[in-house]
Amino acid sequence: MSFITLIQGASRGIGLQFCRSLLARDPGAVVIATCRNPDGATDLKELQSKESNRLHVCKLDITNEQQIVSTSEFVKENFGKLDLLINSAGMLHPSGKGETSLRDVSMEALTLTMQTNTFGPLLMGKYFGPFLTKGSGSVGVQSSDPKQRHTAVLVNMSAKVGSITDNGLGGWYSYRMSKSALNMATKNLSIELGRGKNKVICVSLHPGTVDTDLSRPYHKNVPNLFSTEYSVNCLLSVIDSLTVADTGKFLTYDRTVMAY
């Protein structure tokens, strides 16, 4: 039985690397990769040309609820179930740099950042939750308890700066607020999708500071910048180790539990 993963936000960065790593490590893996502009996603297109039987690309702008609905209908018709859903799309700020003080805060930037980083991932939970009920258990989600083995996983890519407890510096209003609220969405999803027979494990993950376009303006200040390969390798180890006891948690790439 195939292990089916949907990566939301797969054109670049961490999302693209999830596609590469999942396909490379498991010949039975099937990946549905979504992005808002498939024609412009050069690296994803190249990967698809090599993996046309196992990699399916769908157009999805995460701020567009109708496109989320259409994608969920496509997945339902063609695959019937998902083992793993990763919400990876994200933005720091429309300008590419986080606000340094209140004078930089605007309604427009706050709204777009929240729609992309928070509201979209929550709506993915709404429309895809019903298919996240039958993990095949062929890869990942290890557990010694057979009752826990057939458990699907929903991952929201969060960020350490979304931790209210850890916030000692301030700034980055839009991004911090969007990730903090995303963590609340993860917690709520873990409760609602954790009820009943088919439980879904829902977690927020922090990938470390990773060498991607999102973090590029700050690379010179980062002593330990992770490659996407390294970060995703760590994140997949965390995902593989999850059990229902972990649902609702905010975990880092090395499985440290972050305070909300």
Ligand SMILES: NC(=O)c1ccc[n+]([C@@H]2O[C@H](COP(=O)([O-])OP(=O)(O)OC[C@H]3O[C@@H](n4cnc5c(N)ncnc54)[C@H](OP(=O)(O)O)[C@@H]3O)[C@@H](O)[C@H]2O)c1
């Ligand atoms: N890099 C880090 O150091 C770091 C640290 C902590 C957390 N994170 C989180 O990790 C996740 C991945 O970040 P990254 O570093 O891989 O960023 P990235 O390289 O800048 O990639 C961002 C991705 O989000 C997509 N995206 C943005 N707006 C979208 C929309 N409206 N609809 C669909 N897709 C959209 C982009 O698609 P387009 O190509 O169409 O623009 C792109 O695929 C994010 O949630 C980020 O907050 C990253």
